Amino acid sequence: STLIKILDGQYPTSTISGELKVDGVTVELTSPDDARRSGIAVVPQETSVIDTMTVAENIVLGRWPGGRVIRQGRVITEVSAFLGEVGIRLDARQLAGELSASRKQLLMIARALYARPRVLLLDEPTTALTHEEVENLYRIVTDLRTHGVTVLLISHKLEEITHLCDTVSVLRDSELVDTIPRSELTRDRLVRSMTGKDLTFLYPEHRRSPGEPLLTVTGVTVPDPRVHGRHAVVDVSITVRAGEVVGIGGPLGAGRSELLLSLVGALPRSGTVTVGGKVVPPHKPGHAGRLGLAFVPEERKTEGLLFNLDIAANTTVSALGRILRLGFLSRAKERSAAEAAIDRFHIVGATVKGALSTLSGGNQQKVLLSRALFTHPKVVLLDEPTKGVDIAAKAEIYRLIDSLASEGLSVLMVSSELPELLGNCDRIYMMNGGRMVREFDSRQTTREQLLEAAMSGSVSNHE
Incomplete structure (x- = not known):
């Protein structure tokens, strides 16, 4: 969570040690606006949408097309075309408050993609998604990769990590403890790096005798x-x-x-x-x-x-x-x-x-x-x-x-x-x-x- 806040500009880079570079250029972030201008977009783990605004308004918030004059028709048209382009099935006219938890998650992903980022940070993005929506997100991530976008995925789901990631870095107790290339990635090594223990420790061996x-x-x-x-x-x-x-x-x-x-x-x-x-x-x-x-x-x-x-x-x-x-x-x-x-x-x-x-x-x-x-x-x-x-x-x-x-x-x-x-x-x-x-x-x-x-x-x- 702390790392996400640093990369999103919530913690100014002046308050931390080390260096942050995007495309090889050192950047100084003092706010989330700085992060967006540097090409960084974040999809947070917790739901972050404005229920009283439409899907389209949530997506373009802070990046209204057309300058100072806001034309709702144009906003709806542009966002509808964009959603079709990225394959996210949302109604641009619908109020965000009417969406289910999984649809709100898709809305946050669409909002991040609308910024055309060079670096996309996804924090537990599939927690609230259906199986079909997860598969669609995988397709989007794969497509972004082929177009040169760097995707940083934060996840506790082992299958998700092994399916999507080219390289896995493991943080434990605030320290980087392992970096694993895809060719060496196994579930056992991943769990051992994350916990310091083998995979067998995860589920207790239960021998229950249920009653009435x-x-x-x-x-x-x-x-x-x-x-x-x-x-x-x-x-x-x-x-x-x-x-x-x-x-x-x-x-x-x-x-x-x-x-x-x-x-x-x-x-x-x-x-x-x-x-x-x-x-x-x-x-x-x-x-x-x-x-x-x-x-x-x-x-x-x-x-x-x-x-x-x-x-x-x-x-x-x-x-x-x-x-x-x-x-x-x-x-x-x-x-x-x-x-x-x-x-x-x-x-x-x-x-x-x-x-x-x-x-x-x-x-x-x-x-x-x-x-x-x-x-x-x-x-x-x-x-x-x-x-x-x-x-x-x-x-x-x-x-x-x-x-x-x-x-x-x-x-x-x-x-x-x-x-x-x-x-x-x-x-x-x-x-x-x-x-x-x-x-x-x-x-x-x-x-x-x-x-x-x-x-x-x-x-x-x-x-």
């Missing part, structure tokens, strides 16, 4: 929160037993996140949900929490963490009743609970009164996990729990998931990474088009079988 069903979902249907008259989830039934980790896979837009949100009452639903035999009423998040459901959302920065509060408050806010004394908030209890969470979850760089913004993405995710578990839940729902997290933090989260199952909790996790599902889950459900396509026993399943299921099944409008 703890979470039962029967015939759940969820209205689409974006499109009136359609359904995001249609007649889904699943079971998760005590001491079991169950995964849900499928393409983006399959209804996976909407399903989890409906289970905790954040979205309306029909159907029946029970925890330990007790019915969870629809659309009542507080009641779901009291019955033992805990939820970790996909977007930690916009849906989970409270950046105006310190780390102690973020770890305890889900169960304030546990840190009261005589009806008042006890700072001593809050501090003790936060210290225990920092120790248990190995939240690196955290202090009780520290700011969340000082932590890496992986450590921010651990704060969010610690908050969910502070409620002492029976069932933990995880939506993309390792999104935007480095491989070492992933391994820690995987071990935590395994420990939760070992303690008898039920874990239901959504993931877009098929190796993650196979490495952590006892059983895997695949969804497509809002419906459950197939259930798999992870011990007898291959990545190819999961991918085939993800691409098959119903892809209707979920009427």
Whole structure:
């Protein structure tokens, strides 16, 4: 993240040691505008669009065609032609606020490409993209390479790195620890460079003996929160037993996140949900929490963490009743609970009164996990729990998931990474088009079988 901010001009080059050159010429950057003038464009990891502006306006922002007089018709025409040229399917007239997360990611990529950069920086660009959109981005990157554009890809996805990169440089603990040419690139070497350990350390060896069903979902249907008259989830039934980790896979837009949100009452639903035999009423998040459901959302920065509060408050806010004394908030209890969470979850760089913004993405995710578990839940729902997290933090989260199952909790996790599902889950459900396509026993399943299921099944409008 620091390197990206240096190259984007957010950290002036005068405040750092070393030299930055573009096309062999030393450049001095004092702002992002300087970076753009030097031919550098950045696609950040976090969503950065203006919802109240159209797609076209977001793309040309700061580079309006036509000088001082802005002609909307001309802007729409130019941007539409540009989108067709680069193969990004977006409606130039649509408001950015109406786009899904994956479409907003494409919008940020289009905005960067519109600047015709000589150096393009992509920070975790495929996190929110569908399989088809990922393939299209790969095509765009390959085309840019043939036209002499330098692409700097920052990614924690091993397959992405091995598929796209000519050379891989590995940073660990703020230092350059390895540079690997494509001819010498292997997954084992990449993981060893990134973590200091072999690939075998990534997934824990779980030998679980699940008990009785703890979470039962029967015939759940969820209205689409974006499109009136359609359904995001249609007649889904699943079971998760005590001491079991169950995964849900499928393409983006399959209804996976909407399903989890409906289970905790954040979205309306029909159907029946029970925890330990007790019915969870629809659309009542507080009641779901009291019955033992805990939820970790996909977007930690916009849906989970409270950046105006310190780390102690973020770890305890889900169960304030546990840190009261005589009806008042006890700072001593809050501090003790936060210290225990920092120790248990190995939240690196955290202090009780520290700011969340000082932590890496992986450590921010651990704060969010610690908050969910502070409620002492029976069932933990995880939506993309390792999104935007480095491989070492992933391994820690995987071990935590395994420990939760070992303690008898039920874990239901959504993931877009098929190796993650196979490495952590006892059983895997695949969804497509809002419906459950197939259930798999992870011990007898291959990545190819999961991918085939993800691409098959119903892809209707979920009427």
